[in-house]
Amino acid sequence: MATGTLLRWLRDGQNAFNAALHDLAEELDRATDPTNYQRRREVLRSWSLSSEIWNEIITRLPPVPGPVRPNLDDRVRQEASAFVWAYVTGGEPLFAPRHVEAEQPPEVRQVWRERRANTWFQLSRPDALNHYTALRRLLCQHGDALIEKIESGTSTPIR
Known part of the structure; x- marks a missing residue:
């Protein structure tokens, strides 16, 4: 794998991961009280x-x-x-x-x-x-x- 391809893969993967974390955080913020x-x-x-x-x-x-x-x-x-x-x-x-x-x-x-x-x-x-x-x-x-x-x-x- 070329260095450029690897860097692109890492960058895109990091962006997808960050987006997923952001979506999860927003979902938790919207949630009602957690179940006790x-x-x-x-x-x-x-x-x-x-x-x-x-x-x-x-x-x-x-x-x-x-x-x-x-x-x-x-x-x-x-x-x-x-x-x-x-x-x-x-x-x-x-x-x-x-x-x-x-x-x-x-x-x-x-x-x-x-x-x-x-x-x-x-x-x-x-x-x-x-x-x-x-x-x-x-x-x-x-x-x-x-x-x-x-x-x-x-x-x-x-x-």
Whole structure:
């Protein structure tokens, strides 16, 4: 590469880089207040989907054809809670509070831990079964409502 070509490439590359930095700085200046994920995690520190809210969510699921019904027990409620927690806080679901699980006897907690990845996979995969797609949509709607409550600073309990 000739020296002139190299200098032109460096100059043009530097100009493009500077322009990109300038655009990013302007975008950040226009942005509203940044999301305080730490605050969201603090608010949801002792949170999980209550049985009442869980029942409300699962009754809104579309019917599943055929004789086999999906398992929507407390183990799935725990994983749904972790899903919502991760959605709201931007955190890793493995760090989500596990209050529903903590209430179980040790042998049940062990079985739940072994099945955790399967439920998370079903909730997060892009080509999920219709049932999990609908459940994910409802959980995200609940997460959006939690975000709104947290961001507005309402004094109502976070559920």
